[in-house]
Amino acid sequence: MVSTPGEYQVGLIGTSFRQVGFEGLGPATAALTDYVRRAALKEALGVCELVVLATCNRLECYVAAAKLDAQRLRASAAKFFRGELRADLLQVELGRPAVEHLFAVVSSLDSFVVGETDVVRQVRRAIESAQAEGLAREALGHVFDRALQCARRVHTETALGSTPVSVATLAVQKIQRHFGELGPSVSLLVGTGDMTRKVGAAMARYEQGERIFVNRTLAGAEELAERFQGRAMSLEQLHRDPPREIDLVFSATSASEPVIPAETLAPAIAARVGCGRAPMIVCDLGVPRDVDPSLEGREGIVLLALEHLEVLAELNRTRLEDELDAARAIVRDLSTRLSR
Known part of the structure; x- marks a missing residue:
């Protein structure tokens, strides 16, 4: 169980350009551009909290509830997106794997361009918007705060932030x-x-x-x-x-x-x-x-x-491979601490 206020379980359901390509992200991302649709997704998933992270290379929904079921999340999301995202192309993670994935994302380890800093602003904007809309409260707020702290450590203690790219x-x-x-x-x-x-x-x-x-x-x-x-x-x-x-x-x-x-x-x-x-x-x-x-x-x-x-982007990733190993160690350490 991830340590959150209220002891909620944290989960992730989403996809990226690696699964569906850039063109495949478009229709699903467009379906969540307004509050009404995001609120409808929260209800469809049956969760207490929801943060939608939509960027040029990923669409991920972070959720929190007293109890989460991976199969139900996958089926509910696939039904909500009405064929825009197939169920078998959706990544579902619960507990520590979901937290570790978020930490890696905000630290730009999973970005299209490794080491970019735009994702930090995008993640911060996503949690702030969800809280302002009443879709997220303390549980996901706590997890996202720790994720942003992780990103600061990665960019301070490794060379990923030495030559900012995007x-x-x-x-x-x-x-x-x-x-x-x-x-x-x-x-x-x-x-x-x-x-x-x-x-x-x-x-x-x-x-x-x-x-x-x-x-x-x-x-x-x-x-x-x-x-x-x-x-x-x-x-x-x-x-x-x-x-x-x-x-x-x-x-x-x-x-x-x-x-x-x-x-x-x-x-x-x-x-x-x-x-x-x-x-x-x-x-x-x-x-x-x-x-x-x-x-x-x-x-x-x-x-x-x-x-x-x-x-x-791939040339940039290859150039930073050694720094990626160090960054992954930080992500694993901090996500594990939050999950104790």
């Missing part, structure tokens, strides 16, 4: 390799999340080039445009009057369906076809995809998604 870092590396020292002439950056901010900061280091920041609300785009010396457009404005010159599109939103249809990019793509110009680079890190997938393979465009960054 999905956005890998995307920037790809972009810089393609455009070289001059950078893109016109960049379209969609969304206001952490990844868009990091790419916006990287693009702002180029002395030349125009940066257009796009968001559903113009105010969100204006904030980034002012910060990174660009101009702002609302998503509606982009659809109504798309730029005819675009070298780079970067998008990373949590929208439940594509926010950039093919016709929005059509004028800029047409301007590149048949005249010897390099293709437009579209880096789509949305889960589900932000850009109309029908554009993949078309002339005049190169589409990069999360799966295209896997080679770089």
Whole structure:
């Protein structure tokens, strides 16, 4: 039994890109974007507390109750997601294995990019949101607090935090390799999340080039445009009057369906076809995809998604293998202590 206030049992049910691929995560993640659906999931699972952790590479539900049954959790979750996630692709852990998994996740040992720090903010946001919504209380609050403490130890006592990397870092590396020292002439950056901010900061280091920041609300785009010396457009404005010159599109939103249809990019793509110009680079890190997938393979465009960054992510994991062993030892030690 994991030591929690009230002596609740702690469990995990979820999946990641390793089980279902990045495309497979999209529909299930979209199903939990609002409080009503999360509250319905809590009721469907029959648990006392629930925290949903949804990132670009995982969807995990941490639960607490006086007694948990693995088969019932799996069946209830599969029924709730209505075929979006098959039961056999769901990972279910109870007790110490669930806690150890959470500790490994927040310490970035199970991340798409090992050593990244974005997951700490995502985990903290997940527990704070669940507590604010009344979906989680002391039991999971205690476990998540210990998990965040574990992450601090891992990044302090190993070299995983010495060279911070993230999905956005890998995307920037790809972009810089393609455009070289001059950078893109016109960049379209969609969304206001952490990844868009990091790419916006990287693009702002180029002395030349125009940066257009796009968001559903113009105010969100204006904030980034002012910060990174660009101009702002609302998503509606982009659809109504798309730029005819675009070298780079970067998008990373949590929208439940594509926010950039093919016709929005059509004028800029047409301007590149048949005249010897390099293709437009579209880096789509949305889960589900932000850009109309029908554009993949078309002339005049190169589409990069999360799966295209896997080679770089694996090289990063190999480089840090020795540090991973030390980090895993810390995770095992702290999760075992909580389970005594």
